[in-house]
Amino acid sequence: MIKFLTACAHVEEMAAQIYRTMRQKAVAENQADLDKLWGEMAADEEAHAQQLRFAARLSRERVFDLVEPSQAAHPAALLKRTELMLDYVRSKKLSELEMLHIADELERDFQKIHTSYTLQFQDPSMKKTFEALAKADDQHVASLQEVIRRFPKRLATK
Numbered sequence: 001m002i003k004f005l006t007a008c009a010h011v012e013e014m015a016a017q018i019y020r021t022m023r024q025k026a027v028a029e030n031q032a033d034l035d036k037l038w039g040e041m042a043a044d045e046e047a048h049a050q051q052l053r054f055a056a057r058l059s060r061e062r063v064f065d066l067v068e069p070s071q072a073a074h075p076a077a078l079l080k081r082t083e084l085m086l087d088y089v090r091s092k093k094l095s096e097l098e099m100l101h102i103a104d105e106l107e108r109d110f111q112k113i114h115t116s117y118t119l120q121f122q123d124p125s126m127k128k129t130f131e132a133l134a135k136a137d138d139q140h141v142a143s144l145q146e147v148i149r150r151f152p153k154r155l156a157t158k
């Protein structure tokens with residue numbers, strides 16, 4: 001259980017690093033709105049990681065009934081994926097729109113996986129934790145979509 005939650009926390013930290021990398025690119029190119037978006041998203045992911053680490057500490061004293069997630073939805077698989085994504089974002093010269101789409105896809109996957117975790121716990125506090133994470137993923141998708149929607153206009157007014 002501790003391993004599960006710690007891996008989940010690690011995934012959130014990876015996501016924070018991905019968004020911080022994207023933010024550096026936005027800062028370098030003087031994109032104030034993207035600087036703000038990535039900064040907020042990175043801070044949210046860091047907060048999620050802290051919540052999960054806290055839950056992991058609490059779980060030492062309690063026994064949870066977790067159904068093992070499927071291989072693809074396992075936090076270890078998700079961690080591998082986010083690590084590869086961080087490498088990719090660091091090494092490639094991506095356009096702003098490409099980065100927005102990468103983040104959008106990542107958050108949609110997180111949302112699905114966090115929602116699937118809520119069903120795997122019987123414990124109400126654990127269910128709540130993952131419900132809140134899934135909701136935060138939804139909010140990130142909404143923010144990204146909003147920026148993507150405005151994107152052509154934003155370029156035109158540059």
Ligand SMILES: [Fe+2]
Pocket residue numbers: 012015044045048133136137
């Ligand atoms: Fe998150």
